[in-house]
Amino acid sequence: MTLRTTRVIQALAVSIAAGALPLTAVATSAAGSTTAGTAAASTAYCGITWGSLAKSSAPMVRGPVTGVRAGRHACFDRLVIDVTGRAPGFSVQYVNAVYTEGKGTLVPLRGGARLRVVALAPAYTATGAPSFTPANRSEVVNVTGYPTFRQVAWAGSFEGQTTLGLGVRARLPFRVFTIQDATTSRLVIDVANHW
Known part of the structure; x- marks a missing residue:
């Protein structure tokens, strides 16, 4: 993994954790470009992970x-x-x-x-x-x-x-x-x- 790829992944992780990006699956090609696709069962609606308990x-x-x-x-x-x-x-x-x-x-x-x-x-x-x-x-x-x-x-x-x-x-x-x-x-x- 290149330094550039590592930085892109870190930036995406921080953005997802902060709620700035919806949680999606991210794939990196061999050329270093990233593409995002919806992760079927693991993606929460609008990034919401609140739950319904008291x-x-x-x-x-x-x-x-x-x-x-x-x-x-x-x-x-x-x-x-x-x-x-x-x-x-x-x-x-x-x-x-x-x-x-x-x-x-x-x-x-x-x-x-x-x-x-x-x-x-x-x-x-x-x-x-x-x-x-x-x-x-x-x-x-x-x-x-x-x-x-x-x-x-x-x-x-x-x-x-x-x-x-x-x-x-x-x-x-x-x-x-x-x-x-x-x-x-x-x-x-x-x-x-x-x-």
């Missing part, structure tokens, strides 16, 4: 939930929960059914699978005043036309945690992470459009 993080925060929004991306649909202050802990997992906080009433959801999204932050202030109240508890965010999301429903806020039901097309890979700036933070849930 994801969680522990810190509970006092900063209240202030909003919920959604967006479509090329490879996934995204749900964002806005919070004042530090980033909240969370628990996100596929469940057979989502129930309201406190009361335990079934939250009906459209779609072939259901994610229970729990933000470890209240949807009310320290004085008990609501910090976020959805206009429609059954349709917190309009996700009509989204490839993966079917419905976002409010399950309530009780004892410092806020729960949403996320109806999705099927049990698909997802990831959860938080983003924090000087005064606000966001809990982000991305669900892949395909496996």
Whole structure:
């Protein structure tokens, strides 16, 4: 193997690891040129390797939930929960059914699978005043036309945690992470459009 070929392979490996390139099979010819072809079973959709098991993080925060929004991306649909202050802990997992906080009433959801999204932050202030109240508890965010999301429903806020039901097309890979700036933070849930 020539030094040039070694450097090309190293550059490709770094780009794939950083997510800058989709994972594909790369072949090098005897002349030193590279060609890329799709690797049948081993290639992940859009480079997504998230999986569908439960994801969680522990810190509970006092900063209240202030909003919920959604967006479509090329490879996934995204749900964002806005919070004042530090980033909240969370628990996100596929469940057979989502129930309201406190009361335990079934939250009906459209779609072939259901994610229970729990933000470890209240949807009310320290004085008990609501910090976020959805206009429609059954349709917190309009996700009509989204490839993966079917419905976002409010399950309530009780004892410092806020729960949403996320109806999705099927049990698909997802990831959860938080983003924090000087005064606000966001809990982000991305669900892949395909496996």
